[in-house]
Amino acid sequence: MSFQKVRGFHDLFGEELRKFRHVSNTVREYLKRYNFEEIILPVVEYAQLFERSIGEFTDIVQKEMFVFPDKKGRLLALRPEGTAGAVRAYVENKIYALKPYWKVFYEGPMFRYERPQAGRYRQFHQLGAEVFGILDPIVDAEMINLIYKVVSELKIDAHIEINSIGCRKCRPAYREALVEYLESVSGHLCDVCLERKDKNPLRVLDCKVPTCQQAVYHAPKMVDFLCDECREHYEKLKEYLNMMDVPYVENYNLVRGLDYYTKTVFEIVSQELGITIVAGGRYDYLVEDMGGPPTPAVGFAVGLERVALLVKDLPEEEPLYFIVAFDEVRDYALKVADILRNEGKRVELSYKRGSIKKQLELANKLKADYAVIIGPDEKSEGSITLKDLHTGEQKKVYLSTSL
């Protein structure tokens, strides 16, 4: 009998995992510089949390959630994203009463029942950051700048898209104008968009079907409907981004697939793959809607697998020392391995006995950088013979001296 992984789920290892970790470490490094703290959130939450926050008529809630009853029949869900859980934690732990504002990040697996394809899995990983409690667009600018720095450091060819989708004051009028416009072009919309038109009309703007994209080309733009507060917020954001030399393009059709966003929305889009690798925005009502005090907030989530796909070069690994030894001095070899590891070196001790030649072949197979050769002379002198496997150079080193 043999087993296979579940469709859409994957094993992460080897080079792919090294790239994945490199991305995660780089994001974490910048989050540290911006003074974010970490939270580890549960993978399972009540399904209602996501229905209420992400929105009933979104793709995630309607089609993509893994929902199952527990033994008492309560509906649980594998989390499809991190913001809802972060908001729940903020409210439930009354963090608003403990801190003037909260800068927090989370990392972990997310689950969405989607059609698997390149860069799209049913279990994938996000590293997301949120700032709770600040309305100032300076935070939106910082978030975009932070993630721009990460992408630049990773040498990924990508651009930033921004838009404003307004607030409760200004969006209804826009929505009305948009629905009216969509009615007039309904003959050109795909079936999904015909349904979205009534339930979630903004989503029609970012439909990928070419006829829909053409149909919305002349649609009214949210930016033309922004109230004074939202307009000012958006103008300030652009001013701050310009000040920090962060390049961006305005995409008036950028709306995001989750209902909770207000004002700023942004995405980082890979030139190479033509897909979004980081997405985020502001959600100024969500905390209140989830039972907390009125608290503006802004966040983003990095799709770690997708960014890892774009990483070309990895930082060099620590050199590998491979210890080969004559059978009669394997006790000394074990001791030498211990000494070198105590110095912090990456050490592999040949588990193969027998000829030094055979052991050296193993060192090459494991891509070791140095062979540490140990015979009876070395044992009696307290030395090792160090061979550089790249150049072939060999020298004797006494263990009191550093390698």
Ligand code: ATP
């Ligand atoms: P898409 O439009 O590609 O479906 P999305 O709008 O659903 O993305 P978000 O919910 O904003 O994506 O998630 C943020 C990021 O998480 C995405 O930009 C992407 O990098 C990553 N992501 C989302 N869904 C998946 C998935 N199924 N597999 C891998 N990565 C994903």
Ligand code: MG
């Ligand atoms: Mg999606």
